[in-house]
Amino acid sequence: MTDGKEELVLVAGGAGFIGSHLCRALLGQGRRVVCLDNLQTARPVNLRLFERHPGFEFIEADVVDPLPPSLLERTRQFTRIYNLACAASPPQYQADPEHTMLTNVVGTHHLLRLAEEAGARFLLSSTSEVYGDPEAHPQREDYRGWVSCTGPRACYDEGKRAAEAMTFDYARMGRAEVRVARIFNTYGPQMRPDDGRVVSNLVCQALSGREITVYGDGSQTRSFCYISDMVDGLMRLMEHDGVGMEPVNLGNPTEMTVNELLNHILDLTGATAPVVHKPLPIDDPRRRRPEISTARKLLDWSPRVPLEEGLAATCAWFASELGAGAPVEGKARIKSPVAAG
Template sequence: MKRILVTGGAGFLGSHLIDRLVEHGHEVVCLDNLQTGNEENIKHLEERITFVKHDITNSFPDLGDFDEIYNLACPASPIHYQANPVHTFKTSILGALNVLELARQTGAKIFQASTSEVYGDPLVHPQPEDYWGNVNPIGIRSCYDEGKRGAETLFSDYARMYNVEIKIVRIFNTYGPRMDPKDGRVVSNFIMQSLQNKSLTVYGDGKQSRSFCYVDDLIEGFIRMMATPKEIQGPINLGNPNEFTMLELAKKVIRFTGNESPLQFNELPQDDPKQRQPVIDEASHILNWHPKVSLDIGLQKTIAYFVNRVEC
């Protein structure tokens, strides 16, 4: 049994990760400031984990030693991270410094949940890990994009300077139960709009593409990455390489909800990537990891979760 800290543990991904860690018999401390996390996501585990309400931009209270740390703390949807961009940037940078110091002091192995947003609006398609990206450093998404890029830098430098054992993964679009219905991401938007018999909001011409990974597949990648030897640091892409346009996604959601929702086309937001698709050769070779859940199956599971969360 290991003692493991999960920052951002009450969030969408964090709560699913904690499910897996508890299932494996580990002692888990869940740390979250509840800015975008929700205690309901971990309520079923309240007797089996320790919850600490804390913002990682501040110095950590005395939490004891850990064997492993998963750093998932940061707003991840544009609506949330743009609501307070300065705090978002501080969460990525100051938060990274704080968790890295904790890892250095306790000898813990530490995992950084980075993002495909480090590639920006890519000029290379699909995106391999050695692509350095095309990021606007002063745009409305920069607080998140550049914050996560900076965090990768800090993790890499702590490994070089202090011999901290690091693991970095870059997460591509992920969906599933426990997503915030109001987070503004395309999967949750389409599902909620369709269930409410509203028009589905499509930005631009709908031909921009994404690759959608079901949450259970992603968490399996997390677990496998943390278990790799020390010399494996990453970054490693984790995502489903099957690519779909927004129009294709909209049609699938309409089919699975059974509601003939019309499409409403709006202007494409600033710096919104036109294409996003991971190269997962590294994950395949190093982690023996491949996504297993198809978009059709994953959408049906996600829709079943959202049915009870529709505001009429």
């Protein structure tokens, strides 16, 4: 119980990759959880692990639309609202850019008003994409970014920036208690095989024996955080009483090139498929690494799962999903860049 009311947590986007892991972790803490999702890009199978849990409820609805009565009638019960509602991979959010922008702006507005009426703490899942193709490295929370407001990624990048602005405006006006997490690349079991993210792309192509696609020459860098670490960071941020008017980076500060990531995956899967290089997508960031001293100081948080351990679990999960058998040891290596064909 919190302030004399029944404690209930709303997870918007709770059927998605991060959202479903978050729902499971909250249920594991004994919380009652309402998952709100339109299932546009989520995997409904993600919910099967706890759909019969007595503390779990699923509502199919789109945050762009007015929130459903079945949710609003329990407004005063909510003590925590996590907003993870938005397609997160470029192919998915670019497929319907209008809806992506509306999800970030209108959807966030709907959920902030719910938080205001409920007196609930609100957490926005923002993104490292607010930094764009960064000129500053690593990326600190006070870096204002290098974002194209007219490119094909703008629906997501600028949508999240607008969502952050609205969230902090609600806090400045005393209308809601807010938290903002800027999430960097996250991976692990329960990702969609076709979501277009670099880890799922490379693992699924390696396991299937198809040509492996690397965009550009593979020298662009990313920092990969395992899903359990990310969920831990989100929950710590939500529950920390000293955070408010500042975003917090959540991600793994260990930076590597896409080629290095691929070599790890080839080792785990034993794949020998050819590597084909294609042009980099428009506005694709060249380097990305979070500066996480804020999370370390405020939340006592930093990633704990090594890449080798997280990738092994991820490869094993995808192998099971694809019917490819368990990953095996291999010695494959990228010899040299292959020309785009």
